[in-house]
Amino acid sequence: MKKLKVGTRGSKLATTQTKQALAVFQSYFPDVEVELVKIKTKGDHLATHNLQAIGGQGCFVRELEYQLRAGNIDFAIHSLKDIPTTIHEDLTLACVMKRHSPTDALIIRDAGVSLETLPKNAVVGTSSLRRKAQLLHVRPDFDIQPIRGNIDTRIRKMSEGQYDAIVLALAGLERLGLDQTVYHQELSPEIMLPAIGQGALALECRKDNKDVLQMLKKMEHPETAIAVTAERAFLNSMDGSCTFPVGAYSFSKGDTYELTGMIGSENGKIILKETMQGDDPVILGKAVAAKMVQQGAITLIEECKNDQKETFIH
Incomplete structure (x- = not known):
């Protein structure tokens, strides 16, 4: 070869x-x-x-x-x-x-502080609408500010005092060996559903x-492949892009797979979630998406797209 x-x-x-x-x-x-x-x-x-x-x-x-x-x-x-x-x-x-940790990590400038105990109106850095919506759902007082750049750059900006905390994928920290040295709190899927295929x-x-x-x-890795197929089928049924607050996580549970999907409003006031189980990942993904549509997901997506259009025009 x-x-x-x-x-x-x-x-x-x-x-x-x-x-x-x-x-x-x-x-x-x-x-x-x-x-x-x-x-x-x-x-x-x-x-x-x-x-x-x-x-x-x-x-x-x-x-x-x-x-x-x-x-x-x-x-x-x-x-x-x-x-x-x-x-x-x-x-x-x-x-x-094989998937690493699928979850997100809240990296906090002051060790010992948590999502719950960060000061009122704390500045949290993330450019992800999914993270923003779910953070604001738990802490509506947060001041969410965009942040770009590689992991080192983001951590440096936080250390310099531009942010009180930032959110990164835990898998990224692990792959770089930073999970041992950087103070962080893992955000469970109950608090923050990950991005489709994260980790x-x-x-x-x-x-x-x-x-x-x-x-x-x-x-x-067959188990990971089936789980992420369910997540991607869910996203594809919802419109296929990540330009609105959307998250999903699937994992094997006994002989079957469980999938939770989430769609929210950017301000975190509305978070729609649905959990189902099934054997066929594509059918499971589509079924969770269909349930979300019944809950009003399409309206949320349209509102989010209109907000973005206005933002770009201004």
């Missing part, structure tokens, strides 16, 4: 998790040489821009997908939560690896590249 080129974003977290995934790959295929290709994405170029304005989470994967389709790389390694629910017809998610890595390749497809399949 010739050398394989593997695409990744250039950030510290992306390259770290890519190397971790490649270590697993090499344990299966020690004779295959792999070359890391760092690719700058639109999300990295426009690091100070509002995520929704530049196309939501998908802005981190499009450039990698372009390079894949052009044949410049053989496969790409992504955080699954960055991948839109519909991908280019020439491409496929060859495998989903899982996905390996993407061209559908016609059968050799690579077969190799990557070996690294699949």
